[in-house]
Amino acid sequence: MKLGIDFGTSYSSAAVFNDGKLEVINFNRGSQFRTAAYFPEKIPSLTDYELTPQLKKMVQDHLRQSKAEHARNLKRAQALRQQAMAEKNAKRRDEQLSMISMPAERSEEELIREAERVVRQQWIDEQVRRAQGETGKSKDALFGDEAIDAFLSEGTGRLVQSPKSMLGFQMANHVRTTVTDIVANVFDHIRRNAITQLKGPVTRAVVGRPVVFRSSMGERGTAQALDIIRRAAVSVGFDEVHFLEEPIAAAMAYHRECRDRMSVLIFDIGGGTTDFAFVELGANKRPRVLGSWGIPVGGSDVDREFSLAAFMPLFGKNQTNVPNKHYFDAAAVTDVVRQVDFLKHNYKQLDPPYGPRLRALQVPGKTSQLGLTVEHSKIHLSEHDTAEARIDYIEENLVATSTREVLLACSDRIRINMERKMEEINQSMGKAPDVVFLTGGMSRSPFIGEMVRRHFPASRIVKGNASFGVVNGLACAANV
Numbered sequence: 001m002k003l004g005i006d007f008g009t010s011y012s013s014a015a016v017f018n019d020g021k022l023e024v025i026n027f028n029r030g031s032q033f034r035t036a037a038y039f040p041e042k043i044p045s046l047t048d049y050e051l052t053p054q055l056k057k058m059v060q061d062h063l064r065q066s067k068a069e070h071a072r073n074l075k076r077a078q079a080l081r082q083q084a085m086a087e088k089n090a091k092r093r094d095e096q097l098s099m100i101s102m103p104a105e106r107s108e109e110e111l112i113r114e115a116e117r118v119v120r121q122q123w124i125d126e127q128v129r130r131a132q133g134e135t136g137k138s139k140d141a142l143f144g145d146e147a148i149d150a151f152l153s154e155g156t157g158r159l160v161q162s163p164k165s166m167l168g169f170q171m172a173n174h175v176r177t178t179v180t181d182i183v184a185n186v187f188d189h190i191r192r193n194a195i196t197q198l199k200g201p202v203t204r205a206v207v208g209r210p211v212v213f214r215s216s217m218g219e220r221g222t223a224q225a226l227d228i229i230r231r232a233a234v235s236v237g238f239d240e241v242h243f244l245e246e247p248i249a250a251a252m253a254y255h256r257e258c259r260d261r262m263s264v265l266i267f268d269i270g271g272g273t274t275d276f277a278f279v280e281l282g283a284n285k286r287p288r289v290l291g292s293w294g295i296p297v298g299g300s301d302v303d304r305e306f307s308l309a310a311f312m313p314l315f316g317k318n319q320t321n322v323p324n325k326h327y328f329d330a331a332a333v334t335d336v337v338r339q340v341d342f343l344k345h346n347y348k349q350l351d352p353p354y355g356p357r358l359r360a361l362q363v364p365g366k367t368s369q370l371g372l373t374v375e376h377s378k379i380h381l382s383e384h385d386t387a388e389a390r391i392d393y394i395e396e397n398l399v400a401t402s403t404r405e406v407l408l409a410c411s412d413r414i415r416i417n418m419e420r421k422m423e424e425i426n427q428s429m430g431k432a433p434d435v436v437f438l439t440g441g442m443s444r445s446p447f448i449g450e451m452v453r454r455h456f457p458a459s460r461i462v463k464g465n466a467s468f469g470v471v472n473g474l475a476c477a478a479n480v
Contacts, residue, residue, distance in 0.1 A: 002204040003194055004474025006097060006246070007186065007229065008035055009164045009300060009439060010271030013468060014190050015475035018198065021055040024468065025194045026391060031146030032467060035164060037185055039158040040140050040150070045445035049340070055119055062170070073218060075320045093368050098427055099395050114216070121337050122172050136201040143189045148372065154367040159368060160302065162334040165272050167214030167225035175229065183232035190235055204240040206478040208249050208470050210273040211294025220423065242477075245292055246270070247277035249473030250439045254464060256476065258282030261322055263290075265433040265459070267452065268470065269442035271299045278429050291428060297414045299378075299442040300334065307331040307374045309403035314391070315361060316354030322347075330361060333371035342367065353395065360394045367392055373400070381407045382444040415447060437462045437468030 005014045013032035016024040027033040052060070057315040060216050077100055084096035106114075122146045142150050151159040171179065194202045215221025219359075226243060233241045246306050252347040255262065261283035274295050277412060312327040313319065329335075329342040347358040361367060370391065377387040381404045389400045426432070436452050436459045452461055465472065 001198060001200055002240075003024060003191075003202050003204050003472055004209045004249075004476070004478045005187070005190055006204050006249075006468075006471035006474060007164060007183075008208075008271060009162050009273070009298065011035060011467070012186065012190065012197055014194055015468070015471045016194070016198065017145045017479035019055065022472060023198075024314075024471070025197055027144060027189075027193055029145055033189075034148065034161075034184065035165070036144060036147045036159060036161045038142045038147035038150045038157060038159050040154065049120055051116070055123065058119045058122070059115045062118055063111055065170075066111055067116065069217065070103055070106070077102050081139060096426065098424065115324075117162055117337055118170060118216075122175055124336060124340065126172075126174065141185050141189075142183055143186065148365075155318070156364070160364070161368065162272065164213055164225075165300070165334055167228050168213035168217065168221030170216055170221075176224075180228050180232050180235075180310075183228060184235045187233045187238065188236035203238060204251075205348040206237045206242045206244055206474050207233065208246040208474050209243045210270070211245050211247065211275045211277075211292050212273065212296060214272055214296040221452065222239075244474060244477050245277065246277065246470045247275040247292060248289055249439065249471075249477060250277070250464065250469045251277055251279045251281060251289075251473065252476045253285060253469055253473035254437050254462070255279075255281040257289050260283060260341070262434040263431070264435045264437050265446075265456070266437050266439070267443070269298060269418075269438075269440040269445075269448065271441060272296070273298050274414070274421075274440075274442075276421065276425060278425065278433065291425070293421055293425060295417050297417050299440075301414055302333045302407075302411050302442065302445075303374050303378060304412070306378055306402070306407055308368070309410050310377070310390075310406050310443070311370065311374060311400050314398065314400055315357045316350070319349060320354050321356070322350065322358070327357075330358075330367055331374075332370075335368050341369060357394055357398075363406075366393065377402055378407060379444070382446065404446070407445075411445065411447055414442075415451060419455070420449075426455065432456050433459050435460045435462055437464055439464040439466060441466055441469055 001016060003014050003016050006012060011032045011034045016023055017401065024031045080100045081097065084093055084100065087093040087096060144445050147159060151157060152235055163179065163186065166179055174195065191202055209226060213222045213225040230241050244259050247268045250268055251264065251266045258281045262281060264279050264281050266277040266279065274297055277292040278290040280290065308327055308331050311329060315327065316322055317324065317327045326342060326345055327339040332338040343362055347355045350358065361370065373389050373391055377389045380387040381402065385404050391398045433456065436456055438448060438461065449461060
């Protein structure tokens with residue numbers, strides 16, 4: 001049986017066509033699970049990191065590689081611009097030039113800081129690998145909300161959230177092995193639940209993928225991510241693995257509902273990436289994909305900004321002499337390096353109430369718990385003007401109050417990126433779609449619909465299933 005798998009940054013799910021009917025796979029607490037894994041093995045302290053001569057050499061090696069990669073990308077972009085400038089037709093020349101992105105210039109200081117961050121991450125993963133041995137093959141691993149619950153109650157072990165967000169970044173071979181094992185655990189969890197529910201073998205899969213992965217390596221990062229996923233899936237019993245871009249998967253699900261032929265812009269806003277596809281659907285004809293695009297921003301970026309704006313002031317942000325970086329590190333709950341940095345700080349000399357609150361936030365698991373609270377408030381504000389969140393796991397009777405206006409302000413960066421991409425799509429396609437189809441967790445946000453109406457006023461907006469639009473399409477693809 002061939003399974004459709006939506007391996008998401010925030011949540012994962014699976015579905016299949018069984019006897020001609022769509023069947024969503026159930027997990028312990030529902031039809032999807034948070035993409036988090038908990039390994040109960042105890043791990044060493046990661047706060048004693050020191051930049052040794054060997055690690056300094058690794059920093060310099062990464063710095064050279066980054067500069068060489070930038071030079072190659074710049075040369076490639078300049079060659080494309082030169083080729084476009086040779087086009088005699090002014091309209092075609094402008095269209096070609098608009099599609100060419102020049103690599104952003106970064107200062108030496110920024111490149112060094114990024115190199116040090118990558119090397120520190122590699123060091124951390126090496127310590128974990130040594131302590132855990134075959135980490136990813138732990139039979140005691142837990143997943144989803146159970147993983148977070150176990151980590152909060154135990155206070156030891158390792159909680160890995162959003163492993164998909166790691167896959168496109170440069171990593172040493174042994175780190176790549178560890179990450180592949182973690183992803184393999186997630187796919188094994190999906191496959192075992194599918195076998196139990198379907199009462200038969202499950203050895204083939206169609207796996208959703210973003211158009212572009214979050215990456216520090218450009219196209220090589222996307223290739224690496226796909227290779228890791230494929231190896232992980234094969235290692236746990238999937239003999240055949242195919243990939244399908246997530247917005248195209250959503251298009252296949254919507255295609256089944258369309259009686260008339262129409263042009264549709266699929267707008268899939270996930271946790272880590274935002275993807276678009278321009279397709280022709282319906283009328284019992286084969287779907288025709290006219291283009292697909294992706295940007296490496298999503299709901300998790302909004303969560304972080306929302307945490308900084310609505311929650312971190314309760315911990316003294318902008319009200320004490322604590323650097324803002326400390327709060328950014330605390331809010332970046334899926335970034336292991338930043339979380340370790342936050343744990344290093346000493347707030348014993350900081351006066352109440354902020355000192356005791358920050359120390360409470362440093363207790364293992366509390367930043368993850370706060371991250372869940374932030375996410376729940378964000379979801380609540382998609383339908384309400386205000387939200388109140390109790391955070392008495394930090395301090396008795398402590399409440400964070402937030403508003404939809406604050407959330408919208410925190411969405412500015414992702415909104416600007418989305419608007420730029422929609423303008424690019426408009427120019428590329430030369431016509432507005434008949435329908436804009438919204439899916440993905442962030443599609444519930446009110447600013448998404450308002451933004452789409454501004455850019456495509458003549459298009460009809462269809463709100464698809466925010467959680468299962470992609471996996472339903474993957475199941476359709478698996479059934480072909």
